[in-house]
Amino acid sequence: MMKKDTRAEPLNSGGHVMEVINENSEVLVYIDEHRKFLVKPRVKPKLETDRGIINVEDLIGKKYGDFVLTSLNVKAYLLKPSISDYIEKFRRITQVIYPKDLGFIVFKSGISSGSIVVEAGTGSGVLTATLAYYVRPNGKVYTYEVRKEFIEIAKSNIKMAGLEKYVVFKNKNIEEGIDEESVDAVFFDLPMPWRLVEVAYKALKASGTLTIFVPTMEQLLKSINSLRQHKGFVNIEAYDTLLRLYKTVPGEIRPMTWTVAHTGYIVFARKVVI
Ligand SMILES: C[S@@+](CC[C@H](N)C(=O)[O-])C[C@H]1O[C@@H](n2cnc3c(N)ncnc32)[C@H](O)[C@@H]1O
CATH class of the missing domain: 3.10.330.20 (Vcp-like ATPase; Chain A, domain 2)
Incomplete structure (x- = not known):
């Protein structure tokens, strides 16, 4: 039928x-x-x-x-x-990745429909939902999170956005390793990503992209050093993004007085054969 x-x-x-x-x-x-x-x-x-x-x-x-x-x-x-309307309504129980960084992360990571990606930690599921939206309908997001209660909230957020078919939730410490192999991209938004460079290296396809999001310069420095010492990554780039929202009221068109000044630093690197 x-x-x-x-x-x-x-x-x-x-x-x-x-x-x-x-x-x-x-x-x-x-x-x-x-x-x-x-x-x-x-x-x-x-x-x-x-x-x-x-x-x-x-x-x-x-x-x-x-x-x-x-x-x-x-x-x-x-x-x-739209995906952004859903994300605006997500319940937030952790710090989340903001729209100004989400778009750039998706663009630079090179993912598209059909990509298989791994992410940690899930947190509130904002990045998870964004990745799921862009890899569907044939791709998958494997998302790792140590806190079971966060997974439940992220699950209900992802369900609200109608993206549950494209996400596999794992209640696992990613430091113990990634179960998936030959993935197109790995994303880390957790406190100590510099300890996970080898974990990402093992899971990624050659030429695949590792993306790291960290809020502080100390974490940025440690992440870059760790990638350089590993030798299995090239094209190591670091960014922070600035986005200004404007008032669109006729006669008052100008930047908003208050803006999101800082969210975090984003590092991208490509896996190569050592
Ligand atoms: C800042 S939040 C992630 C927010 C998420 N990117 C979002 O946009 O909603 C960081 C998450 O990483 C989780 N976490 C920390 N260390 C972890 C680890 N080793 N393995 C898996 N999850 C971890 C934390 O419990 C927390 O939920």
């Missing part, structure tokens, strides 16, 4: 291709920058906001890109959630 396609159905409406929202769809209800709500018509029948109430079941049959009026007559736009 053919499996029922539960995705929203595309529709041509007034020259716009619009997807119809069904009972399995997820919707980002956007009122303004401070009022964005992720809802599932099946799960949450009513959305109560300080700008009025929306009967979520009534969204079924409406289209992404369209709007509804709240009980207080305020426009609420119906958007299809």
